[in-house]
Amino acid sequence: MRGWRALGLLGGGAILLLFPLFLEQYKLYLASLTLVYLILAIGLNLTLGYAGQISLAHAGFMSFGSYAVAILGPLGVPFEGGIIVGTAIAFLWGLVLGFPALKVKHHYLAMVTLGFNIIVFLVLRNWESLTGGSFGISGIGRPHWGPLRFLSDRAYYYYILGWATLVVASAYWILHSRWGRAFRAIRENEMRAEVVGVSLRNYKLMAFAIGSAYAGIGGALFAPLLTYIDPGAFTLDRSIQFLMMVVMGGLGRFEGPFIGAVVVTLLPELLRASEGFYLIIFSLAVILMMLFMPKGLVAAWDWMVCRLTRRTVSPAHPPPPPEPAAVLEPE
Amino acid sequence: MPLLEIRQLSKHFFHLSALSHVSLSVEPGELLGLIGPNGSGKTTLFNCVTGVLRPSRGHVFYQGEDITKLTADAVYHRGISRTFQLIQLFPEMTVLENLLMAAQERTGTLFTRLLRRDETEETDRALKLVEYLGLSGVKDNLAANLSYGQQKLLDFGMALMPDPQVILLDEPMAGVNPTMIKALVTHIQDLNARGYTFVVIEHNMEVVMSLCRRIVVLSQGEKIAEGTPAEIHDNADVMDAYFGS
Amino acid sequence: MTDVLQLFVAGVSIGAIYAMAAIGFVLLWQTSNTINFAQGEFVVLPAFLMVLFWTVFRLPFAAALLATLVVSTLLLGLLVKAVLVERLLKMGVLPLVIATIGLSMLIRYSLQQFWTPLALPFPALFSRAPIRVGEVIFTREELMNVLFAALVIGALQLAIRRTKLGWAMQAVAQNRNLAAVLGINVSRLVGLTFMLNAALTAVAAILVAPVYLVKYDIGIGIGLKAFYAAIIGGFNQIRGALLGGLLVGLVETYSAAYISNQFRDAFALIMLIGVLLLKPEGLWGIKEEWM
Ligand SMILES: Nc1ncnc2c1ncn2[C@@H]1O[C@H](COP(=O)(O)OP(=O)(O)O)[C@@H](O)[C@H]1O
Ligand SMILES: [Mg+2]
Numbered sequence: 001m002r003g004w005r006a007l008g009l010l011g012g013g014a015i016l017l018l019f020p021l022f023l024e025q026y027k028l029y030l031a032s033l034t035l036v037y038l039i040l041a042i043g044l045n046l047t048l049g050y051a052g053q054i055s056l057a058h059a060g061f062m063s064f065g066s067y068a069v070a071i072l073g074p075l076g077v078p079f080e081g082g083i084i085v086g087t088a089i090a091f092l093w094g095l096v097l098g099f100p101a102l103k104v105k106h107h108y109l110a111m112v113t114l115g116f117n118i119i120v121f122l123v124l125r126n127w128e129s130l131t132g133g134s135f136g137i138s139g140i141g142r143p144h145w146g147p148l149r150f151l152s153d154r155a156y157y158y159y160i161l162g163w164a165t166l167v168v169a170s171a172y173w174i175l176h177s178r179w180g181r182a183f184r185a186i187r188e189n190e191m192r193a194e195v196v197g198v199s200l201r202n203y204k205l206m207a208f209a210i211g212s213a214y215a216g217i218g219g220a221l222f223a224p225l226l227t228y229i230d231p232g233a234f235t236l237d238r239s240i241q242f243l244m245m246v247v248m249g250g251l252g253r254f255e256g257p258f259i260g261a262v263v264v265t266l267l268p269e270l271l272r273a274s275e276g277f278y279l280i281i282f283s284l285a286v287i288l289m290m291l292f293m294p295k296g297l298v299a300a301w302d303w304m305v306c307r308l309t310r311r312t313v314s315p316a317h318p319p320p321p322p323e324p325a326a327v328l329e330p331e
Numbered sequence: 332m333p334l335l336e337i338r339q340l341s342k343h344f345f346h347l348s349a350l351s352h353v354s355l356s357v358e359p360g361e362l363l364g365l366i367g368p369n370g371s372g373k374t375t376l377f378n379c380v381t382g383v384l385r386p387s388r389g390h391v392f393y394q395g396e397d398i399t400k401l402t403a404d405a406v407y408h409r410g411i412s413r414t415f416q417l418i419q420l421f422p423e424m425t426v427l428e429n430l431l432m433a434a435q436e437r438t439g440t441l442f443t444r445l446l447r448r449d450e451t452e453e454t455d456r457a458l459k460l461v462e463y464l465g466l467s468g469v470k471d472n473l474a475a476n477l478s479y480g481q482q483k484l485l486d487f488g489m490a491l492m493p494d495p496q497v498i499l500l501d502e503p504m505a506g507v508n509p510t511m512i513k514a515l516v517t518h519i520q521d522l523n524a525r526g527y528t529f530v531v532i533e534h535n536m537e538v539v540m541s542l543c544r545r546i547v548v549l550s551q552g553e554k555i556a557e558g559t560p561a562e563i564h565d566n567a568d569v570m571d572a573y574f575g576s
Numbered sequence: 577m578t579d580v581l582q583l584f585v586a587g588v589s590i591g592a593i594y595a596m597a598a599i600g601f602v603l604l605w606q607t608s609n610t611i612n613f614a615q616g617e618f619v620v621l622p623a624f625l626m627v628l629f630w631t632v633f634r635l636p637f638a639a640a641l642l643a644t645l646v647v648s649t650l651l652l653g654l655l656v657k658a659v660l661v662e663r664l665l666k667m668g669v670l671p672l673v674i675a676t677i678g679l680s681m682l683i684r685y686s687l688q689q690f691w692t693p694l695a696l697p698f699p700a701l702f703s704r705a706p707i708r709v710g711e712v713i714f715t716r717e718e719l720m721n722v723l724f725a726a727l728v729i730g731a732l733q734l735a736i737r738r739t740k741l742g743w744a745m746q747a748v749a750q751n752r753n754l755a756a757v758l759g760i761n762v763s764r765l766v767g768l769t770f771m772l773n774a775a776l777t778a779v780a781a782i783l784v785a786p787v788y789l790v791k792y793d794i795g796i797g798i799g800l801k802a803f804y805a806a807i808i809g810g811f812n813q814i815r816g817a818l819l820g821g822l823l824v825g826l827v828e829t830y831s832a833a834y835i836s837n838q839f840r841d842a843f844a845l846i847m848l849i850g851v852l853l854l855k856p857e858g859l860w861g862i863k864e865e866w867m
Contacts, residue, residue, distance in 0.1 A: 054670065099853075108811075110611065110673065111803055112852055115845040118800075122842055178435045178444040185421050185432050192419040195381060196489065197407035197436030206441075236796075240677055247674050279685040286678035290671050291663055 004309055020157050029225070032157045034265040035164045036222045041245045041257035042171050043214025048243070049252035050175065051207030052187035057097065057113035058242040060120035061090040061212040063234035065219025070137040070229055071130065079143030083163075083220040090216030094209035102201050117236050124231035136230025140223045160221050167214060174210070175254065183207055187252065244286055250298025259297045332395060334359045334528055335380070335411075335497055340389035342375050342552075349375040350552045352389070357497065362519070362529045364543030366536075366563075368573055371549040373532045374416055377499050381413050382406040393497075404436070412490040413499035416532070418482045422475035426466055426485055429474050430457040433489035460488045465514070480507050487515070497528045504535050516542060540564065548572065578711040583829050589718035590787065591805075591825020592725030596780040597798060598805035598817035599729065600773035605811060606749035607762075607769040608665055610672050614680035615777065616799020620792065621683055622648040622778035623785040627696050641782065648778040653771030661766060680795065687792035698785040721783050728779055729818060732772075736814070745769065749812070797841075801828075804848045810861020819860050823847070 020028055040062060047055050068086030069079060077085075097116055124131045131137070142150050143159060150159040174180060182203050185193040194200055223229050241264065249260025267285075271278045293299055333356035342350040350372045357363050365373050378384040380391050382403035390399045393409050401409075412433075421429050434453050435444065461470045464484045469477060474485060483503065490498050500519070504512045516538060523529055533539045539546060540560040548556040548563060550572035556563060563569055597615055604610045612618070622644050629640035660679065664671045702717040736742030744765055747755040756762050780798075788794050805824045810816025824844050831843035851859060 054673070108807060108852060108856065111807055112849060114800070114803075115848055119842055119845055122839060126838055174445065177446075177448065178450075181424075181428065181432055181435065182444075184424065188421045188423055189419055191383060191403070192415075192421065193432075194403040195383065195407060195413065195419075196433045197404045197493070199404045199436070199441070200402075202441050240681075243674070243677070251670075276685075276689050279681060280689060283678045283681035283685065287660070287675055287682065290675040290678065291660070294664075294667060294671050 016161060017158075020154055025153055028153045028157055030265060030269065032153070032160050032225050033222075034261050035157075035160045036218050036225060037242075037245065037261040037265055038257055039164055039167045039221065040215050040218035040242055041249065041261045042167055043211040043218065044242050045211075045246045045249070045251065045253075045257045046171060046175070046183075046214070047207050047211030049246055049250075049256060050180065050183040050187060051204060051211075052190075053204060053208055054110045054243075055113045055208070055211065056110055056236065056239045056243065057116040057120070058212075058215050059234040059236070059238035060117040061094065061215035062219035062222065062238075063120060063124060063229075063231075064089040064093065065216035065221075066223040066229050066233070067124070067131060067137070067219075068216075069220045070140045070223050073141045079141070079224075083217060086220045087213045087216035090219070091209045091213040094212030095205055097212075098205040098208035102204055114236060114239075117234075117239050121231050121235055124234065131231070134231060136228060136232075138228040140227045140229065142224045142227075156224065160225070163217060163221055167217060171214070172254065179203070179206070184252070244282075248286070248289060248296055250296030250301075253296070253298045255301060256296055256298050259301060263297065333357055333392075334361075334394060335530075336392040337376070337380065338390045338392065340376070340379060340391065341387050342372070342379055342384065343387045348552050350379065350386075350549075353549065353552070353554050355547050355554065355557065357528060357530055359496075360523070360526060360528055361545065362523045362531070362543050364539040364546040364560075365530055365532045365549065366534070366539055366546060367549035370551075371572075372552040373549055374501055375552075376549070377413060377501055377530075377532070380406070381411060381499065407436070407493070407495075410496040411499065412493055412495040412497075414486045414490050414501055414503060416501040416505065418479075418486050420474040420482060420485060420489075423473060425473055426461065426470045426477070427454070427457055429485055430460060430488055430492050433492040434494075437493040457492065460491060463518075464488050480511055483507055484511075484515075487518075491522070495527070497530070498522075500529060500531045500533075502532050502534060504533060504538055512538065578713075579833070581712045582714060583833055584826065585712070585714040585718050585722075587826035587829035588822055589721040589825070590784075590829065591822035592722050592729075593780050593784045593787075593821075594798070594801045594805050594824050595818045595821025596725055596728060596776050596783075597802035598809070598821045599732065599814055600776040601802050601806050602811060602814060602817040603745070603769050604773050605806075607745055608661060608766040609669055610661060610665075610676065611669065612773075613673060613676040613799070614683060614795075615802050616795030616797065617680045617683035618648075618652050618774060618777040618795075619781045619784065619798050620687065620790070620795035621652065622774075622781035623698070623790045624687055624691065624696075625778075626782055626785065627698060627790055631699070644782070645775060645778050648781075649771045649774045651774070652777070653774035654767060657767045657770040661770065662763070665766070680799070684792055684795060691792070693792065695789040695791040698790050700786045701782070717786065724779070724783060728776070729814075732776075733814065741765075741768065800841075801825075801844070804844050806858075808848055808851050808859060810858025813858070813861050816858045816860040820858070823859075 020031060023031060040058060044055060044058050047053050065083065065086030068089060069082030072082040072085060073079065097113065125134050127133075142156050144150060150156045175183070182193065182198050185196070185198055186200065186203060190200065245260035245264045246256060247260075248263055249256035249258065267282065268278050271281055274281060289296070335357040337353060337355050340350055340353045341348065353372070353376060365376070367373055375384065379386040382398075382401050382405065386399060390397055392398065393411065396409070398406055398409060421432060424432065431450065431453055434456070439447060458470070461467050464487065466481060466484060466488070469481060474482065477485060483506070487500070487503060490500070503515055503519075507515065512535070519529060519531070519542065531539070531542065533542075544559065546558065546560060546563045547554060548566075548569050555568045555572055556566045558566070597619055600618075601612055601615050604612050625644045625647055626640060629635045629643045630637065633640075635643065656679070660675050661672065664675055700717060702715075702720045704715045704717050706713045706715060707719070736745060744755070744760045747758060747760055748762055748765055752762060784798065788798075801824050802821075805820035806817050807820070808823055809818065809820025824847075827844050827847055828840055832840040835843065
């Protein structure tokens with residue numbers, strides 16, 4: 001198993017490094033966009049998939065990153081400075097928004113976050129002196145380290161890839177710590193988690209804030225990719241798009257966001273011929289998927305991996321082993 | 332000073348009064364029985380003590396500290412743990428993970444829990460417990476895939492895992508086969524002898540009478556009797572509560 | 577002062593429509609734990625149907641109304657329940673949330689693609705000629721909206737208080753398992769609630785259409801207001817949804833008039849967040865206990 005995983009990592013890494021060399025501009029853009037979405041989906045998967053808190057404000061948090069680099073860049077702040085500021089703002093607002101999240105059950109949380117996204121959108125549109133209002137901000141610069149400039153689309157792809165690697169690694173690291181276990185405990189049985197000492201307040205705030213911070217990073221990388229942003233890029237619709245991404249990928253599974261980001265970015269391209277029908281097909285797909293594959297596409301992925309590694313698919317619920325009654329004599 | 336003291340505790344659900352003015356105290360090292368017909372408020376009492384429910388009136392003191400308003404996690408950190416009548420586990424975690432989960436919050440701070448990776452000590456303890464409870468064979472199975480009896484034992488193990496001072500057991504023997512009941516009784520006595528304090532809700536009179544030296548009886552949310560097994564056995568009110576007059 | 581009163585009538589008139597959508601929303605939540613993210617589209621679709629029957633097929637008003645009611649209760653009530661809810665109900669809240677988001681997109685974009693991306697005019701049902709009472713001026717339309725909404729909501733309240741169906745609904749809302757044990761056919765009741773909701777949103781549609789015009793995407797706004805209303809008033813009580821609807825209508829009207837039209841959506845939201853922080857069970861709801 002370990003061997004397979006290492007092989008997969010190496011192979012995946014090699015592909016991600018090499019294939020952009022052969023892509024033309026638009027495909028390169030799509031590849032970069034997929035990586036940005038991956039970062040955002042990992043964040044939402046942490047909040048929703050692992051800690052069970054629905055967030056419909058992900059696009060709002062994303063906008064903090066985008067506007068931070070767009071506004072700070074012209075003031076001479078290095079790009080990474082912008083990322084840090086945007087991420088910090090997203091993190092702090094995540095904490096703030098996490099507070100009502102503690103008091104309310106998740107149908108309310110959906111509402112609060114949804115409302116937050118609308119407020120962010122309204123503020124972006126109306127605070128013209130800072131955000132340029134509905135015209136947005138154009139000519140957003142790309143990062144450079146001294147003589148090393150990430151100006152070309154290809155170079156910027158590698159820059160994003162670097163950040164994506166960092167995000168994936170850090171998420172892996174968090175989720176395999178005691179925090180990750182606590183998040184899962186909260187999702188699986190909130191009351192029980194509290195009774196074994198899990199501070200719902202601390203962990204929920206952290207899950208929410210870290211998920212939002214990842215959105216901030218994704219947003220910061222998103223702005224220079226297009227070199228232009230306006231409030232329309234951060235609407236509720238986009239938040240819902242991220243939600244669909246993690247749900248389609250598979251909630252609470254590490255592989256989920258990878259699958260979700262690829263599918264949601266590439267599906268519109270594949271369905272390009274269908275023009276406006278894309279959204280109809282997409283919404284139908286969402287409904288069908290909830291009905292027939294509620295665990296997400298990762299379920300299909302599991303099946304494939306099992307076939308490839310020639311292991312038998314273990315049934316979801318193997319019959320319980322016999323009662324160890326006889327074993328249970330006192331020591 | 333009693334270890335755990337409940338003073339005039341009341342809990343209302345809308346108009347239903349599930350507990351009214353219940354007072355009782357638990358001495359350190361005691362093995363107290365809590366009995367009463369179904370719906371008499373026993374589970375509600377546990378819920379109010381452990382912070383799962385907020386009492387409507389009254390107070391809970393633990394080692395002299397008023398813990399009435401604490402949340403469940405804060406109560407846990409004081410050293411009180413419990414099991415559940417309706418078993419509550421983390422179904423998608425393995426037996427071992429369930430046990431580790433039950434202890435991980437006991438030590439360190441939020442941030443050391445992120446940074447400190449080493450878990451050998453806790454794993455050792457969990458493995459010992461698994462063996463003690465006879466769950467070694469299933470330690471890597473998901474909790475959801477255990478049999479009812481095994482789940483009951485795991486729930487019990489999770490209560491022991493953080494090395495608490497007081498353990499509240501809510502009908503630990505219900506639905507468990509006789510061999511396992513015997514084993515559980517021995518476990519409880521054994522642990523009690525090592526200094527753990529227990530409060531046990533149990534319907535099996537035989538078990539309660541043999542296990543506990545003191546018994547409290549609830550009926551319709553009120554405490555109607557308290558005393559040694561013999562006293563309870565001869566108490567007319569208790570018979571009334573159980574069988575009607 | 578007359579401004580204040582005039583705006584009050586306008587606010588109540590739009591609030592009454594929100595209240596109807598909110599009440600349906602609350603009923604769905606109570607009987608089936610469905611958070612219907614497509615509630616807005618449940619208002620839009622009947623509006624389109626009404627346009628179809630009335631101005632395209634040129635049916636007489638009453639026949640068009642009846643056809644709209646029947647088709648929407650069948651489509652949005654029975655069909656949605658049978659296909660989506662039946663299967664997803666057992667799986668908890670989130671799958672239904674996602675599925676109804678999918679459904680809202682499906683309805684919205686289908687209307688846009690297959691019908692029109694433009695706004696359709698909708699004939700006014702009642703005269704907009706001003707009526708004067710002293711200094712205060714309002715329209716017959718506003719008055720009739722309030723009247724109709726009051727009638728429908730009153731009838732619904734009465735039905736829930738007095739009929740066996742209403743009793744069963746309350747029982748399911750309080751404890752689904754217990755209700756099943758008591759011999760209530762929960763699945764059928766959920767179906768009935770979905771049909772009732774569809775009828776409510778259809779009535780709301782017909783009242784709101786002349787005000788907003790009929791466009792594929794107006795559901796987003798209406799759905800949101802219904803949500804706000806339900807949460808502000810209280811998610812577990814019909815009276816809460818009623819109060820919430822009126823409040824949202826009023827806040828929206830007053831803030832647009834006196835503070836800023838650009839942020840008119842924001843004020844209802846701020847009220848929402850305030851309520852969530854201070855009284856999460858809603859202004860007129862009941863605290864829920866768990867376990
Ligand atoms: N969350 C709750 N909401 C409403 N009533 C409850 C709740 N929990 C318990 N009750 C009621 O309180 C009473 C006491 O219940 P419980 O404490 O579970 O009794 P016991 O454990 O002694 O059988 C019962 O009548 C029960 O129906
Ligand atoms: Mg009980």
